[in-house]
Amino acid sequence: MKKSHAKAGLKAHKREGRKERRQKEEEELKQLKERIENYNPNIDEDAMQQFSDLPITQNTLRGLKESSFISLTDIQKKTIPIALKGHDLMGTARTGSGKTLAFLIPVIEILIKNDITEYDGLAALIVSPTRELAVQIFEVLAKIGKYNSFSAGLVTGGKDVQYEKERISRMNILVGTPGRISQHLNEAVGMETSNLQVLVLDEADRCLDMGFKKQIDNIVKHLPPTRQTLLFSATTTDSVQDLARLSLTNPKRIGTSSDKDVSTIPESLDQYYVRVPLDEKLDVLWSFIKSHLKSKILVFFSSSKQVQYTYETFRTLQPGISLLKLYGRNKQTSRLETTMKFAQAQHVCLFATDIVARGLDFPAIDWVIQVDCPEDVATYVHRVGRSARFGRQGKSLLMLTPSEEDAFLQRLKIHNIEPKLMNIKQKSKKSIRPQLQSLCFKDPVMKNLGQRAFIAYFKSVYIQKDKEVFDVESLPAEAYAASLGLPGAPKIKIKGGSASKEKKNESRMLLALSKSDADGEIKEKPSKIKTKYDRMFERKNQTILSDHYLNLTNSKVNGKMENDDDDEDFMTVKRQNHELKDEELPDLSLPASKRSERKALSRKASLANKGNPTKLKFDDDGVAHPIYELEGEEDFIKAGDAKKQKEDFLTKEQKLMKVTDAADKEVERQKRQEKKRKRKEAERRLREEGEYYSEREEDVPDLERDMEFGDKKTSGRDNTWFKDEPEIKKQKKDDFIEIDEPETLEDLESLAAKLISN
Numbered sequence: 002m003k004k005s006h007a008k009a010g011l012k013a014h015k016r017e018g019r020k021e022r023r024q025k026e027e028e029e030l031k032q033l034k035e036r037i038e039n040y041n042p043n044i045d046e047d048a049m050q051q052f053s054d055l056p057i058t059q060n061t062l063r064g065l066k067e068s069s070f071i072s073l074t075d076i077q078k079k080t081i082p083i084a085l086k087g088h089d090l091m092g093t094a095r096t097g098s099g100k101t102l103a104f105l106i107p108v109i110e111i112l113i114k115n116d117i118t119e120y121d122g123l124a125a126l127i128v129s130p131t132r133e134l135a136v137q138i139f140e141v142l143a144k145i146g147k148y149n150s151f152s153a154g155l156v157t158g159g160k161d162v163q164y165e166k167e168r169i170s171r172m173n174i175l176v177g178t179p180g181r182i183s184q185h186l187n188e189a190v191g192m193e194t195s196n197l198q199v200l201v202l203d204e205a206d207r208c209l210d211m212g213f214k215k216q217i218d219n220i221v222k223h224l225p226p227t228r229q230t231l232l233f234s235a236t237t238t239d240s241v242q243d244l245a246r247l248s249l250t251n252p253k254r255i256g257t258s259s260d261k262d263v264s265t266i267p268e269s270l271d272q273y274y275v276r277v278p279l280d281e282k283l284d285v286l287w288s289f290i291k292s293h294l295k296s297k298i299l300v301f302f303s304s305s306k307q308v309q310y311t312y313e314t315f316r317t318l319q320p321g322i323s324l325l326k327l328y329g330r331n332k333q334t335s336r337l338e339t340t341m342k343f344a345q346a347q348h349v350c351l352f353a354t355d356i357v358a359r360g361l362d363f364p365a366i367d368w369v370i371q372v373d374c375p376e377d378v379a380t381y382v383h384r385v386g387r388s389a390r391f392g393r394q395g396k397s398l399l400m401l402t403p404s405e406e407d408a409f410l411q412r413l414k415i416h417n418i419e420p421k422l423m424n425i426k427q428k429s430k431k432s433i434r435p436q437l438q439s440l441c442f443k444d445p446v447m448k449n450l451g452q453r454a455f456i457a458y459f460k461s462v463y464i465q466k467d468k469e470v471f472d473v474e475s476l477p478a479e480a481y482a483a484s485l486g487l488p489g490a491p492k493i494k495i496k497g498g499s500a501s502k503e504k505k506n507e508s509r510m511l512l513a514l515s516k517s518d519a520d521g522e523i524k525e526k527p528s529k530i531k532t533k534y535d536r537m538f539e540r541k542n543q544t545i546l547s548d549h550y551l552n553l554t555n556s557k558v559n560g561k562m563e564n565d566d567d568d569e570d571f572m573t574v575k576r577q578n579h580e581l582k583d584e585e586l587p588d589l590s591l592p593a594s595k596r597s598e599r600k601a602l603s604r605k606a607s608l609a610n611k612g613n614p615t616k617l618k619f620d621d622d623g624v625a626h627p628i629y630e631l632e633g634e635e636d637f638i639k640a641g642d643a644k645k646q647k648e649d650f651l652t653k654e655q656k657l658m659k660v661t662d663a664a665d666k667e668v669e670r671q672k673r674q675e676k677k678r679k680r681k682e683a684e685r686r687l688r689e690e691g692e693y694y695s696e697r698e699e700d701v702p703d704l705e706r707d708m709e710f711g712d713k714k715t716s717g718r719d720n721t722w723f724k725d726e727p728e729i730k731k732q733k734k735d736d737f738i739e740i741d742e743p744e745t746l747e748d749l750e751s752l753a754a755k756l757i758s759n
Contacts, residue, residue, distance in 0.1 A: 159333020437486030
């Protein structure tokens with residue numbers, strides 16, 4: 002009896018402790034709401050210098066302090082209080098200004114203010130343009146939010162979709178790229194958005210530049226209109242304005258005083274440029290790396306093909322420093338591994354495209370080298386902004402050709418950016434052209450990479466809008482090809498300048514290249530519909546672009562293939578004399594013996610001698626015809642030209658196939674919708690029938706202790722971007738077990754087994 006009284010007293014004490022803690026949290030939340038409502042940006046902005054001055058919860062402050070976030074930046078002072086008030090926000094700030102915390106802190110606080118728990122499903126959605134930036138946002142979120150009881154997940158391309166679908170329904174905060182989030186909204190059964198509180202679009206201008214407009218529109222269509230939307234962008238373009246009009250309601254437009262000109266450069270950044278001919282860029286880059294082996298260097302190129310070629314050649318020549326590469330077509334695991342290596346390394350050189358030019362915070366980058374001229378001033382600012390972040394020292398070097406120098410420097414000067422001219426010491430400059438020529442001569446794969454890099458660079462210059470800076474006609478093609486180690490400049494012909502998939506992959510059309518004119522112009526492609534078997538038999542070695550490799554694989558003599566045989570046609574007439582002779586006719590007389598008669602009348606015996614019968618079909622007049630009857634030559638000639646008949650037939654079949662294909666797609670779409678609806682309905686029934694436990698009940702364990710962001714125990718597993726949910730164990734409330742009265746012998750046996758197990 003004493004033991005039961007002590008147990009009851011302990012339960013009552015726990016209940017009182019939880020009640021007091023809940024009252025304390027409610028009182029703190031009430032005070033924070035009052036501070037937010039009374040906030041006046043014109044008066045209180047100057048008084049806020051640290052995160053502790055903001056009206057946010059103690060758990061968030063604790064996470065910020067342990068992550069070494071103390072002082073507020075300008076964009077954080079202006080945006081966080083307004084976002085906490087519940088307004089839609091459109092923030093514009095220069096790179097490295099702290100935009101990530103400007104939306105992560107409001108996301109956490111909005112969920113706390115709206116009493117969101119781990120059972121309320123998706124409440125916050127953060128969209129990022131690149132996988133690397135999404136990973137960085139998720140890591141910061143895990144650090145500052147580890148003392149809050151929300152579950153967070155990261156979804157990006159290249160990961161296991163099924164693994165994400167199984168866990169995505171349990172996430173409160175979801176960070177991801179537009180493509181993968183759009184896919185989950187369309188396919189994932191448990192991804193409900195009816196309770197969504199806040200949507201964040203980070204680097205919105207970059208999302209639109211990368212072609213994610215369709216995916217973002219799809220995401221916005223799936224979300225409730227009552228949500229709060231926070232849109233952050235480094236530049237305010239027309240496309241961003243259109244997106245803001247579609248997704249934001251009466252937004253507050255915020256930009257720091259120094260961000261009226263989005264091209265503001267950090268004061269701690271030293272900017273330089275060098276005047277370099279196009280054919281000497283790789284020599285200058287090699288010499289620079291050799292003289293800065295104790296530095297952390299980030300090198301930008303305009304295309305992934307140039308990154309691949311420079312990485313492979315420099316790695317073979319071994320400059321004496323660790324080399325890394327990063328571009329969009331890398332696999333997800335490789336990109337994450339490269340990002341982590343570069344962030345943690347002290348002396349390293351990374352060759353990359355503009356995929357890492359925005360948002361990513363790599364610590365302590367000493368030099369940012371731009372081998373290729375950026376397309377505009379904004380791209381220049383984002384590139385150099387990877388260095389000298391948050392007041393740290395950094396340097397940048399821009400390589401300009403003589404045709405680019407005056408025009409681009411003039412555009413920089415308009416935005417008050419004036420890099421200093423750096424002279425190259427000739428004694429420290431070393432040429433690697435002989436080594437590159439040797440590599441391309443010995444290794445056809447290396448030569449192929451060089452040819453692709455050459456073509457990619459010329460195309461990147463051709464598609465630029467600013468023709469005063471980028472003049473493709475002034476580029477020294479032969480000299481640039483020689484600097485890459487190639488025996489000659491590949492012949493390329495770019496038509497139109499469209500960025501369509503067909504134009505983008507036109508350099509891979511080896512058949513068209515082999516039939517090109519002497520001046521490099523590609524002839525008009527024949528209007529022939531090819532099947533997969535046609536493409537399979539016509540496929541050639543796609544790793545070879547030069548004509549002499551085509552000649553090696555398909556040797557030609559006087560314009561004809563060597564294995565062409567003009568003496569024999571594909572179809573020949575075996576017999577031209579069709580007169581019938583009596584000795585060639587079959588014997589149709591009656592059999593002389595009964596045995597021969599049975600053999601003639603027996604179907605089995607007849608098939609043994611004459612083979613399988615031929616199926617016939619009868620026309621309206623009752624005349625028999627073979628099923629696969631060939632049209633007569635005269636009838637074929639009367640029908641008109643063969644090519645015209647072929648085109649008419651293909652046109653007719655194409656129209657028929659389009660109609661059938663549209664009908665099939667509609668049926669398939671309806672089936673998918675119905676299947677998804679049934680799955681959702683089944684899952685909803687299961688959830689309703691399941692047993693839920695509230696943390697307010699006295700016997701449920703403390704979830705705040707078990708549920709945290711960024712659990713170190715789970716962060717090391719493969720495919721683990723999701724926070725594991727706590728398992729709620731059922732407590733035994735009584736020692737009594739209710740059972741139905743047994744009626745049969747089987748019921749008695751089952752009851753005995755249950756009692757033994759208990």
